[in-house]
Structures are given as C-alpha cells and as structure tokens.
Amino acid sequence: MRRNSHGIFATITASTLLLGGFATATAQAAPAKAESLYAPSALVLTVARGEDPLTATVERAVTLACAPTAEGTHPDPAAACKELAAVQGKFAALATGPSNRTCTRQWDPVVVTAHGVWQGKPVQFSTTYGNACEMAGSMNDNAVFAF
Template sequence: MRHRRHAILATVTAATLLLAGSATATAQAAPAPAPEGAASLYAPSALVLTVARGQEPLTATVERAVTLSCAPRAEGTHPDPASACKELASVQGRFAELTAGPSNRTCTRQWDPVVVTAHGVWKGEPVEFATTYGNACEMAGSTNGSSVFAF
C-alpha cells in the first residue's frame, strides 16, 4: 500500500511538473498579440526636409530634399540620420529651437532668400515647419552646425 501511495504521488507530481512546464513553454512560445490596429510600439517620426530658393515656402523652388525617420531607428535619405535624430530629440522635435540661434558667421546683406521646411510627424504629432533666411550664408550661420538641414 505504501509503495502504491508513493507511485501515485510520483505520478501526480510528474504530471503537475509536465503540465506546468508545457504551460510555461506555451506562454514563452506564443507572445501576446499587439493591440488591434497597432503596427509598432514606437510613435512614428517620419519627416521630409527641404531647402528651397525663394521667400515663401509654398512658392519657393526646392533645391534639395531628404527623408528622415527616427523611430524605431534613424534612417532615410538624410546623409547623417543618426545625428539629425539625436539633435531633434534634444529639442523634443521643436525645429524653431534648432534654427533660431544667432548667426556665428559674417555674411553679406545680399537678398537671395532660402527657405527650409519640415513636414511629417514627430513622435506621432504632425509637423509643419518653415523659416526663411536672407541667403544661404545666413541659413548656415543660424543653424550653428546643426546636422538637421545640412544636406
């Protein structure tokens, strides 16, 4: 009788361990599905940046344009997406803070306007940014080495 109790106890213990192990394996093998409608765990950050000749963003002639995506990783046609994304993150995507600095260059007063724009989304929020400089020298000086519009 004693051997029979040990055999039953051993069988129950083995079955319990087997069930617990398979439940753990099932839980590990089948990750929880993403919430309905969610394509990613990251808020999108995808932008089109332009440098154009002219005074008004809507009528200026685009000379250069790049794409920049910062989430989940830095990529796009921008020549240095990692630096540009890092700079944008440091100002929480507020482009005006990148372009508002005083010029550190001596430039002529020649009027040859340049417009920089950014359109898209930053961390899920819409972005519509444009600013006009008197000429390319002023633009380069006002961005103070920022890589965001350096393309």
C-alpha cells in the same frame, strides 16, 4: 437589373443616384494595426530658393525617420534624430542662436521646411533666411538641415 427602353440592362443603386449618376465602388477599410510600440517620426526636409515655402523652388530634399531606428535619405539620420530629440522636435529651437558667420546683405532668400510627423504629432515648420550664408550661420551647422 432592369432593362431600359433601349434594351440595355442597367443597375441603379442608391450611391449612383446620390452621386449624380456616377457609379462608385465602396470598400470597407480594414482597421489599422500597430506595427510598432514607437510613435511614428517621419519627416520630409527641404531647402528651397524663394521667400514663400509654398512657391519656393526646392533645391534639396531628404526623408528622415527616427523611430524605432534612425533612417531615411538624410546623409546622417542618427545625428539628425539625436538633435531633434534634444529639442523635443521643436524645429524653431534649431534655427535660433547667434551666428558667428560674417555674411553679405545680399537678398537671395532661402526657405527650409519640415513636414510630417514627430512622435505621433503633425509637424509643419518653415523659416526663411536672407541668403544661404545666413541660413548656415543661424542653424549653427546642425545636422538636421545639413544635406
């Protein structure tokens, strides 16, 4: 410790000098420990109003974890995890297929998104539909976005 010209004790460290005078505390992070033999599968799923997933207004959102057991705030996590496993976590495969619904051509866009991790790999998925009827028809009433 050093006494400055005003009689106040001060400690100057290299990190303080490097960060422009702001004192910082550095902590050594403990190595991550595996809690499970399963690769993580944890997602946040949303349905939002708007064209752009970054600016759309979220109307509904749920969490879904699939390993080692199906859980989360999703109303049917077991069915949703089973569907995702069937398409190997490829959300675009859930959103394809012909619609058997007759929908109006009203433009009221709906965006569905999935963000998180599927079997240890990052997931970022979004797709926009012209309206909620088109979304329901395109999804063929799958369990993943049925919330």
